[in-house]
Amino acid sequence: MKIGILSSGGDCPGINATIRGVGKTAIMHYGMEVIGIHSGFIGLLNKDIQVFDERNLSGILNLGGTILGTSREKPFRKLLASGDSEKPEIIKRNYEELGLDCLVCIGGNGTQKTANLLSQIGLNVIGVPKTIDNDIWGTDITFGFNTAVNIATESIDRLHSTASSHKRVMVVEVMGHHAGWIALYAGMAGGADVILLPELGYDIDKVNEAILNRARRGKPYSIVVVAEGIETPDKKRPSDYITRAIEAGTGIETRDTVLGYTQRGGNPSPFDRNLATRLGGHATELIANGEFGRMVCIKGGGVASIPLSEVAGKLKLVTPDHDLIVQGKRMGVTFGK
Ligand code: F6P
Numbered sequence: 001m002k003i004g005i006l007s008s009g010g011d012c013p014g015i016n017a018t019i020r021g022v023g024k025t026a027i028m029h030y031g032m033e034v035i036g037i038h039s040g041f042i043g044l045l046n047k048d049i050q051v052f053d054e055r056n057l058s059g060i061l062n063l064g065g066t067i068l069g070t071s072r073e074k075p076f077r078k079l080l081a082s083g084d085s086e087k088p089e090i091i092k093r094n095y096e097e098l099g100l101d102c103l104v105c106i107g108g109n110g111t112q113k114t115a116n117l118l119s120q121i122g123l124n125v126i127g128v129p130k131t132i133d134n135d136i137w138g139t140d141i142t143f144g145f146n147t148a149v150n151i152a153t154e155s156i157d158r159l160h161s162t163a164s165s166h167k168r169v170m171v172v173e174v175m176g177h178h179a180g181w182i183a184l185y186a187g188m189a190g191g192a193d194v195i196l197l198p199e200l201g202y203d204i205d206k207v208n209e210a211i212l213n214r215a216r217r218g219k220p221y222s223i224v225v226v227a228e229g230i231e232t233p234d235k236k237r238p239s240d241y242i243t244r245a246i247e248a249g250t251g252i253e254t255r256d257t258v259l260g261y262t263q264r265g266g267n268p269s270p271f272d273r274n275l276a277t278r279l280g281g282h283a284t285e286l287i288a289n290g291e292f293g294r295m296v297c298i299k300g301g302g303v304a305s306i307p308l309s310e311v312a313g314k315l316k317l318v319t320p321d322h323d324l325i326v327q328g329k330r331m332g333v334t335f336g337k
Contacts, residue, residue: 001026001101002033003287004049007066008040008073008107008114012130013268014143014276015066018106021280022128023057030288035098040071040107041114044091047098061273064266066106074110076117088121095123102287106130109137109315112295116308119293126283127295127308130276132264135179137314138306139297143272143279148175148263149185155259156190156223167220169211169246169254173239175263176227180318182263187225187333188324194222194334196242198229199318200325202336207242208249210334215252222252278303 005022007015019036026032034052037043050056060067075087095103102124105115108131115127129136132148152174163170172192174182180197187195194210196202211222224242232241239256247254268276275298282296282303294305318325325335 001030001287002035002099003102003104004035004037004044004095004098004100005052005068005104006037006040006043006106007068007070007130008105008111009070010108010131010264011065011070012132012144012264013064013147013266014272015106015130016060016063017268017273017276018128018130018143018280019066019068020057020060021277022104022284023052024054025281025284026287027052027054027057030284032284032287035100036068039069039073040111041073041075041091042071043068044094044103045073045075045087047094049098061277062267064268072110074114076114088117091118092121092123102126102292104128104283104287108133109135112136112308113312115295116293116312119308124287124292125308126286126292127311128279128283129295129297132182133176133179134181135176135315135317136311137316138295138311139316140300141275141298143268143275144264145181145185146271146275147266147269148182149189150269151263151266152182152186152259153189155257155262156186156192156225159223159257160191163221163223166253169222169224169250169252171224171226171239171243171246171254171256173226173228173237173256173258175259177229178315178317180227180229183225183227184318184322184324188328190223190225192223192225192333194224194336195328196224196226196230196336197318198227198231200320200335200337202230204242204245204249206337207334208246211246211250211252215250220252
């Protein structure tokens with residue numbers, strides 16, 4: 001069999017470990033041919049590829065980013081620009097001309113949606129979920145998340161000492177447009193006093209009240225972790241709005257830090273390397289068994305898979321009854337309300 005691998009959407013630590021997991025298993029265990037497709041679906045539109053062998057799959061396990069490059073190309077997005085609606089047809093033709101038996105799509109929500117549509121037009125496709133946001137439906141966890149939480153937690157730890165020295169409020173903005181997983185996990189691991197998630201909403205007066213209460217109890221500094229996706233009246237960076245609102249509402253000097261792309265860059269954690277390796281291996285196993293149109297996932301600690309059609313268009317969000325939220329509240333953490 002001959003398989004193609006591509007990475008699409010935002011990069012994330014662990015993609016290279018997945019490419020290696022798929023590629024080495026395919027070549028060494030199953031005797032398959034493997035090609036890498038550059039820059040996501042753009043590479044499939046242009047037949048921009050490379051051949052993988054055991055040698056060029058070595059030394060990439062611990063590398064951040066993706067050696068294949070990535071793009072946010074969505075071939076099924078209907079644009080008025082002439083020619084764009086032909087993209088799925090071009091991809092199908094190129095898939096056939098390249099002699100592929102299966103396409104492995106490593107990506108987030110948008111990529112899994114595209115993978116499902118490609119599967120519907122007759123391509124053999126396997127999806128591998130990746131995102132630091134951990135918001136892909138159907139899998140307990142995505143690789144990249146653990147690394148991002150480690151980075152964000154270390155930053156929060158560092159902000160603690162400067163916050164307490166200056167008796168300031170420190171607002172830390174972490175990634176997560178729709179889902180607050182990074183804010184919740186890094187916030188709790190970093191001992192944040194206030195954690196604001198897009199899923200829960202917040203009342204700024206309650207946030208200020210919590211910070212003033214801490215000051216009254218002899219704790220003149222506070223750490224506030226906000227996900228980038230929380231609503232704000234001015235639609236600007238949420239940490240900017242929250243910082244100004246806290247300073248105005250409490251009279252306590254307040255500073256903000258945006259962690260941004262540092263959460264996505266650099267080497268994957270050992271946990272994410274192993275997670276990516278397991279998912280990559282399982283993807284290849286599905287291909288060998290002829291089980292296509294599925295996304296590999298983690299369920300109850302083990303590798304599994306679900307139909308791409310069940311994943312497409314859904315998000316895995318934090319719910320208010322999550323035990324970390326329940327436990328945080330018991331210990332005095334404010335979740336904005
Ligand atoms: O990968 C998901 C994510 O990290 C989001 O949390 C973030 O908003 C987004 O990517 C930004 O990525 P880009 O600027 O590459 O579109």
